[in-house]
Amino acid sequence: MKSKYILALCSAVLLWLAWPPIPYSSPILWIAFVPLLIAIEQTIRSDSSNKGRKVFWLAFLTGFLWNTASIYWVYNAMSAYLPSYVALPISLIPFGLAPLLMATVFRLYYQLRKKTNIGYSFIGLVSIWMGYEFLHQWWDLAFPWMTLGNGFAGFHQLVQWYSITGVYGGTLWIWVCNILFFLLIWQKLEKIEAISNKKLALSLTALIVIPSGLSLWQYSAYEEHVNPSEIVVVQPNIDPYQKFKSISPEEQLKNLIQLSSKVGKPNTEFFIWPETAISAARGINEEEFRTYPAFDSLQVFLNKYKNGSVLSGIESYQIYNYQKTLTARDYGNQVFLDPFNAAVLVDQSSKLQFYHKSKLVPGVEQLPFGDALAFMKPLFAHFGGSTGGYGSQEKPSVLYAQSGIGAAPVICYESIWGNYVAEYIKQGAQFIAIVTNDGWWGDTSGKDQHLQYAKLRAIENRRWVARSANTGISGFINQRGDIVQRTKWWVPDALTQEINLNEDLTCYTRYGDFVLYFALLGGLFSVYTLIRKKR
Incomplete structure (x- = not known):
């Protein structure tokens, strides 16, 4: 049995080596599950x-080993402001929850092997695995960071066809390659040939060479339609753990304006500032934002730029006179306050546009399964969360400049959701503006992974990405997924770039995760097979 666990360990190491931010290692994913499949087959x-x-x-x-090695930075973020005896068990949730779900997928695969042949069982394995990935982007503990298709962010030249399938096409590709590799190796180890080894080898070669070759051709031949717009991204480098201690909101705003002015041009149309860049000690009332000194400072700054707009993260709130949302807090006297991690677009018109972050971080920005776990709200708040969670909006919304340019205001964690970002594009966004604060994780691979995942959003929708990170990595990504400019870690900076706006819709933007939906049907059929056979 010891040899089987060594094989499982080999798969974990291969998956880790293939994972971003290690560059150009993604093809290891084609074989990474093979040792585990051999160990499982030996067990069966x-x-x-x-x-x-x-x-x-x-x-x-x-x-567990793959997840822990790839997202170790979760503990790094927790331990920065929690005692280690508290940070460790909280970190074990993302470290252990996904592996439990993965293991359940393989347990169901074993059940299928007992009930049906190996071919149908492999179809069930892939379908149920993709169902697990769907669950991990949909439920209250959503964490799609480790979706298999994300693994090719480190070698984006091979997956230009994500503009058709999205990352779930990558998940399917990886699994079919692994299964064919496994069948080929297993037959050689057992000296059997239930399926022609020649056919297996040819199928595997075609499955790797054709998509990769077409992608490399598409990458080299792709040309952007010329539709220029001058954009600035700013990285102020404010320590998120020392905010309001080391720098006041007024000083932070002054710093943002100074950095923007250094690179701003008369024709600059957007200044992108990071998550929560505009703030106040108690947040900013959205209805009264025009009365804040920060708004006046923004207007003075924008006087230099005829068509300029500031798209910034903002800590805001709304006040209701009744319990309008589940997240609104009762302050007495029929006053209910709803806080938001939001984005705002400010220009020289009288109109203010807000977007409220929708994909909230479980355990920090929302209490998972809030109704069932309402008794934990005091503990949740004590450990840095927002009691009851932040408010949100159901659907994304595009922020439009006076010139008519539409920007997708994607806030931090939301950039992992390909289908959600695509909704902005369907609504008319011509480029993607990611505002984030990756400083929570320190100088770890977390910030690099987050940057590389943004390349996949650029490919899926064929839109430029302008990324403003408070203490992470800011920069620009073109429509092919190339990082054209980037800042250094922990260095205050501002970059300017002429990007090309795009209005065309890709297949993925139009039809979303259709690959996933077909896989879910396969998963449901597999579960039905198990139930029927049991009866």
């Missing part, structure tokens, strides 16, 4: 008892 064909349990723990070992 053995005479041992409790095979299902052993399959579960083999898969859990692979998933």
Whole structure:
């Protein structure tokens, strides 16, 4: 049994080596699951008892080591403001939850192997795996960071066809390659040929070469339609753990304006500032924002730029006279306050546009399963969260400049959701503006992974990405997914870039995750097969 766990460990190491931010290592994903599949097949064909349990723990070992090695920075973020004895168990949620779900997928695969043939079982394995990835972007504990298709962010030249399928096409590609590799190796190890080895090798070669070759051709041949717009992104470098201690909101705004002015041009149309860049000690009332000194400072700054707009993160709130939302706090006397992690667009018109972050970070910006876990709100607030969570809006909304240019205000965590970002584009966004604060994780691979995932959003929608990070990495990504400019870590800076706006819609933008939806049907059929066979 020890050799099987060594094989599971090998899969974990291969998955970690293939994962961003290690550059150009993504093709390892084509074979990364093969050792685990061999270990599971050996278990299934053995005479041992409790095979299902052993399959579960083999898969859990692979998933746990892979996840922990890839997202170790979660603990880094927690331990910066929590005692280690508290930070560690909280970190174990993302470290352990996804591996538990992964292991459950393989446990169901084992059940399918007992009920049906290996071909149908592999279809079920892939379908149920993609169902797990769907769950992990949909439920209250959503964390789609480790979706398999994200692994090619480090070698985006090979997945230009994400403009058709999105990242779930990558997940499917990775799994089919692994299964074909496994069948080829297993037959050679067992000296059998249930399927022609020649056909397997040819199929595998075609599956790797054709999509990769077409992608490389598409990458080299792709030309952007010329529709220029001058954009500035700013990285003020404010320590998120020392905010309001080391610098006041007024000083932060002054710093942002100074950095913007250094690179701003008369024809600059957007100044992108990071998440929560505009703030006040108690937040900013959206209805009264024009009365704040910060708004006057913005107007003075924008006087230099005829068509200029500031698109910035903002800590804001709205006041209601009744319990309008579940997240609104009762302050007595029929006053209810709803806080938001938001974005605002300010120009020289009388109109103010706000967007409220929708994809909130579980445990920090929202209390997962809030109704069932309402008793934990005081504990949640004590550990840095917002009691009851932040307010949000159901659908994304585009922020439009006076000139008519539409920007997608994607706030931090939201940039991991390909389908959500695509909704902005369908509404008319001509480029993607990511405002984030990656300083929570320190100088770890977390900030690099987050930057590289943005390349996939650029490819899926064929839109430039202008990324403003408070203490992370700011920069520009073109429509092919190339990082054209980037700042250094922990260095205050501002960059300017002439980007090309785009109004065309890709197949992915139009039809979304259709690959995933077909896979979910396969998963449902597999579950039905298990239930029917049991009866």
